[in-house]
Amino acid sequence: MTDADKIKLTILPTGTMHADLTWLLIDPSRMATRTQPERLKDWVPVPTHVVYIEHPDGKKLLWDAGVPRDWEKRWGPTGLDQFFPVDEVTEDMWLDSRLTQLGLEPGDIDYLLLSHLHMDHAANAQLWRETGTTIIVDEAEKEGAFSFDGYNKGAHIKSDYDGLELDTIDADTEVLPGVTLLRTPGHTWGTLSLKVDLADSGTMLFTSDSLYLKESYGPPPIAAGIVYDTVAWFESVERIRQVEQETNATVVFGHSADQMAELKTGPGNYYT
Numbered sequence: 001m002t003d004a005d006k007i008k009l010t011i012l013p014t015g016t017m018h019a020d021l022t023w024l025l026i027d028p029s030r031m032a033t034r035t036q037p038e039r040l041k042d043w044v045p046v047p048t049h050v051v052y053i054e055h056p057d058g059k060k061l062l063w064d065a066g067v068p069r070d071w072e073k074r075w076g077p078t079g080l081d082q083f084f085p086v087d088e089v090t091e092d093m094w095l096d097s098r099l100t101q102l103g104l105e106p107g108d109i110d111y112l113l114l115s116h117l118h119m120d121h122a123a124n125a126q127l128w129r130e131t132g133t134t135i136i137v138d139e140a141e142k143e144g145a146f147s148f149d150g151y152n153k154g155a156h157i158k159s160d161y162d163g164l165e166l167d168t169i170d171a172d173t174e175v176l177p178g179v180t181l182l183r184t185p186g187h188t189w190g191t192l193s194l195k196v197d198l199a200d201s202g203t204m205l206f207t208s209d210s211l212y213l214k215e216s217y218g219p220p221p222i223a224a225g226i227v228y229d230t231v232a233w234f235e236s237v238e239r240i241r242q243v244e245q246e247t248n249a250t251v252v253f254g255h256s257a258d259q260m261a262e263l264k265t266g267p268g269n270y271y272t
């Protein structure tokens with residue numbers, strides 16, 4: 001088997017936010033109490049990433065779409081620009097720069113797989129407007145994302161995805177051989193995870209915001225901030241654990257700076 005017969009997977013850091021750790025990890029040991037009134041604060045890096053997959057079938061896939069260049073303008077009306085500033089990003093990290101580095105136009109991507117439609121995952125989706133790229137989201141995510149009036153609902157900003165043709169799935173779906181979307185709701189109405197079975201590196205499981213950090217994973221899991229449905233979130237974590245154990249997968253967390261530093265990332269540094 002040569003590399004041409006294998007899936008090639010490239011992890012691309014696409015800009016780092018900062019935020020108080022409480023948004024990512026609800027850890028009672030960090031919280032203020034009557035006898036410990038000083039509220040502990042941690043301002044921590046919150047990196048984002050996308051995953052570019054070249055499939056031996058000749059298809060190209062992209063998982064998620066990173067943060068937007070004009071985040072201050074677009075996030076300002078939500079107030080979330082104060083909580084999640086994209087304050088650690090170099091010119092080469094913006095998604096459009098990443099595509100250029102890979103020699104790609106948006107329309108060269110056959111499938112854009114969006115884990116969910118939050119502003120730090122779907123914000124660049126409009127790059128794919130009328131490109132012919134198949135954009136896939138969870139059915140429940142699409143329904144929820146259009147269920148409100150006005151500019152935003154929490155971290156869902158309608159203009160990020162409004163007007164796009166969004167295909168949906170309502171069950172775990174193998175998009176191409178070895179590339180499977182798993183339904184792991186809870187963080188939002190329909191958050192997805194991505195399982196990729198690689199010839200040399202084994203299975204990699206990208207959790208997106210179903211698990212921000214290893215610290216949430218446990219066992220036992222520690223609840224994360226911003227959870228639409230807590231019961232579903234805990235069930236999804238156990239689903240991820242089950243898949244990890246069945247496939248001996250490498251679990252790649254959604255926003256872990258520590259882990260991102262350990263992974264091979266950037267154009268040319270792909271996993272097979």
Ligand SMILES: [Zn+2]
Pocket residue numbers: 116118121155187209
């Ligand atoms: Zn999210």
